[in-house]
Amino acid sequence: MDVNQLLAAMTPDVYQRILAAVETGKWLDGSILTPQLRDSAMQAVMLYQSRHNMKADHMTVAAGGEIKFKSKAEFKRDFAVDTTAETRDTENTTNEHDIARFDHDQL
Numbered sequence: 001m002d003v004n005q006l007l008a009a010m011t012p013d014v015y016q017r018i019l020a021a022v023e024t025g026k027w028l029d030g031s032i033l034t035p036q037l038r039d040s041a042m043q044a045v046m047l048y049q050s051r052h053n054m055k056a057d058h059m060t061v062a063a064g065g066e067i068k069f070k071s072k073a074e075f076k077r078d079f080a081v082d083t084t085a086e087t088r089d090t091e092n093t094t095n096e097h098d099i100a101r102f103d104h105d106q107l
Helices: 003-009 012-024 035-052 072-078
Strands: none
Touching: 003 035, 012 035
Protein backbone atom coordinates (compact mmCIF):
# COMPACT_ATOMS: atom_id res chain seq x y z
CA MET A 1 0.00 0.00 0.00
CA ASP A 2 1.22 3.50 -0.83
CA VAL A 3 2.00 5.81 2.10
CA ASN A 4 -0.51 8.42 0.92
CA GLN A 5 -3.22 5.75 0.59
CA LEU A 6 -2.44 4.51 4.09
CA LEU A 7 -2.67 7.99 5.58
CA ALA A 8 -5.86 8.79 3.66
CA ALA A 9 -7.48 5.60 5.00
CA MET A 10 -6.35 6.14 8.61
CA THR A 11 -8.99 7.95 10.66
CA PRO A 12 -8.18 9.53 14.04
CA ASP A 13 -9.95 6.61 15.73
CA VAL A 14 -7.82 4.06 13.88
CA TYR A 15 -4.72 6.08 14.73
CA GLN A 16 -5.62 6.03 18.45
CA ARG A 17 -6.15 2.25 18.35
CA ILE A 18 -2.83 1.66 16.61
CA LEU A 19 -1.08 4.06 19.00
CA ALA A 20 -2.51 2.21 22.02
CA ALA A 21 -1.39 -1.11 20.53
CA VAL A 22 2.14 0.19 19.98
CA GLU A 23 2.29 1.60 23.53
CA THR A 24 0.97 -1.54 25.24
CA GLY A 25 2.10 -4.26 22.84
CA LYS A 26 -1.49 -5.53 22.62
CA TRP A 27 -4.57 -4.84 20.55
CA LEU A 28 -7.73 -3.74 22.37
CA ASP A 29 -9.00 -7.34 22.33
CA GLY A 30 -5.87 -8.44 24.24
CA SER A 31 -4.05 -10.21 21.41
CA ILE A 32 -0.31 -9.56 21.41
CA LEU A 33 1.47 -7.75 18.58
CA THR A 34 4.31 -9.65 16.95
CA PRO A 35 7.60 -7.73 16.76
CA GLN A 36 7.15 -7.28 13.00
CA LEU A 37 3.60 -6.01 13.38
CA ARG A 38 4.63 -3.67 16.20
CA ASP A 39 7.38 -2.20 13.99
CA SER A 40 4.92 -1.66 11.13
CA ALA A 41 2.33 -0.15 13.46
CA MET A 42 4.96 2.17 14.93
CA GLN A 43 5.91 3.34 11.45
CA ALA A 44 2.24 4.00 10.67
CA VAL A 45 1.89 6.01 13.91
CA MET A 46 4.96 8.09 13.08
CA LEU A 47 3.72 8.72 9.53
CA TYR A 48 0.31 9.80 10.80
CA GLN A 49 1.90 12.09 13.38
CA SER A 50 4.17 13.63 10.75
CA ARG A 51 1.11 14.74 8.80
CA HIS A 52 -1.47 15.49 11.50
CA ASN A 53 0.26 16.19 14.82
CA MET A 54 0.00 19.99 15.03
CA LYS A 55 0.29 20.04 18.86
CA ALA A 56 3.14 17.64 19.41
CA ASP A 57 3.92 16.23 22.83
CA HIS A 58 7.46 15.60 24.02
CA MET A 59 9.17 12.86 22.02
CA THR A 60 6.49 12.56 19.36
CA VAL A 61 6.73 13.27 15.68
CA ALA A 62 5.38 16.74 14.95
CA ALA A 63 3.73 17.81 11.72
CA GLY A 64 6.47 18.09 9.13
CA GLY A 65 8.31 15.03 10.42
CA GLU A 66 10.42 16.65 13.14
CA ILE A 67 10.69 14.95 16.53
CA LYS A 68 9.42 17.31 19.21
CA PHE A 69 11.63 17.79 22.26
CA LYS A 70 10.14 20.01 24.91
CA SER A 71 12.31 22.16 27.10
CA LYS A 72 12.04 22.22 30.87
CA ALA A 73 10.26 25.58 30.65
CA GLU A 74 7.68 24.14 28.23
CA PHE A 75 7.00 21.23 30.61
CA LYS A 76 6.58 23.62 33.52
CA ARG A 77 4.15 25.72 31.50
CA ASP A 78 2.19 22.62 30.38
CA PHE A 79 1.89 21.23 33.90
CA ALA A 80 1.59 24.50 35.80
CA VAL A 81 -0.88 24.51 38.67
CA ASP A 82 -2.34 27.73 40.01
CA THR A 83 -1.10 27.74 43.60
CA THR A 84 -2.12 31.31 44.47
CA ALA A 85 -5.43 30.17 45.96
CA GLU A 86 -3.77 27.47 48.04
CA THR A 87 -2.50 28.30 51.47
CA ARG A 88 -0.29 25.79 53.16
CA ASP A 89 0.15 25.31 56.85
CA THR A 90 3.60 24.08 57.82
CA GLU A 91 2.86 20.41 58.58
CA ASN A 92 -0.77 19.36 58.87
CA THR A 93 -2.33 20.73 55.67
CA THR A 94 -2.74 18.48 52.66
CA ASN A 95 -2.79 19.71 49.11
CA GLU A 96 -5.43 18.24 46.79
CA HIS A 97 -2.60 17.29 44.40
CA ASP A 98 -0.57 15.42 47.05
CA ILE A 99 -0.83 11.67 47.25
CA ALA A 100 0.99 11.23 50.57
CA ARG A 101 3.67 13.06 52.50
CA PHE A 102 6.03 11.41 55.00
CA ASP A 103 8.92 12.62 57.05
CA HIS A 104 12.13 10.62 56.74
CA ASP A 105 11.76 9.08 60.20
CA GLN A 106 8.22 7.88 59.40
CA LEU A 107 9.40 5.50 56.66
